Amino acid sequence: MRNDVKLIDYLRDRHSTPVAQIKEPGPTHDELEGILTSASRVPDHGKLAPWRFIVYRGDVRASLGEVFLSLALEADPDLADAARLAERARFTRAPLVVAVVSTAAPHVKIPEWEQVLSAGAVCLNMLMAANAAGYVANWRTEWIAYDERAMAALGIQPTEKVAGFIHIGSTDFPAPDRPRPNLQDVVTYAGESMA
Template sequence: MKNDIKLIDYLASRRSVPAFQMCEPGPDRAELEAILTLAIRVPDHGKLAPWRFVVYQGEERRIIGEELLRLALEKNPELSEEMIAVERSRFTRAPVVVGVISKAAPHTKIPEWEQIMSAGAVCLNLLMAANAHGYVSNWLSEWFAFDDRAHDLLGVAPDEKVAGFIHIGSTTFPITERPRPNLDDIVSWRGAES
């Protein structure tokens, strides 16, 4: 993706690439910092920054994959060889994985729901910022985002939740379109027609 593409053209063609279709190269430290700097430019009522990032890269991704496999086998010792390979590769499919961690909590003025939506906005901005830097990306959550046994391994505190794992890398696969909802099925018009 070129950096000079017009925003409207980008939005008309924005597409996630499956993590298993990603490869090297991924962004380096300077690019990641630039991507994260763009990602935090989201609506944030009360300026709480009710989210944070954990960047997983290098050998750490393989170590996490082995631990996630161990946890998966504890739950289901009868995993197929195919599923063992899937569990082992959860964090090695893309060169970089960024965990977006929601710190949403009760607040006297800012509803917790708004804080959660702000974390979702960070996830989407992170996808778009990675694309703007010439990388492909995908927002996943997967079972371990909701399994407290994995949270310490992933750097998630007991009072936090995972908003998503953003996989960032390159691809050699063609980027294809998928079906989108028909506006007639999802839009209700109220008031005068313009």
């Protein structure tokens, strides 16, 4: 986000850049630390930090692509060539990918649902922090977020869930917007007549 853009204007126009349009360069280590620091400033009932980050950059992204392809071939040995390429490129489409991992668990005082929502808030904060640092980002999950073998390869524990994979990088392509809901379809004013 440029310094001359007001937050309210940014929020009115906020959108994600399609992963296919994300390219180098990605954030430096220091820039990424700033993005992760900002991302972690979310509502967090009980101060539990019920989430963690895993950063995938460099060669590990291609190695994971081979794992994803192997798992996809087990499910469908006749996988088309384009689908094979897509599996290999799943984490190399952007210079880096950050997994936001929900560690939500039963707690004596804090409902697990509130912990899950906090992880979702981290994902949105990370998109906005990446934009504020001058980068573009996209929040994905895809099948790998729900496959136990893929999750193990990604370093995610059986008791954890993926809130999102945040792909971060640069682009020179104008990102298209998508249709947004009409407020009258999603807002109810309690106690007011709708006539």
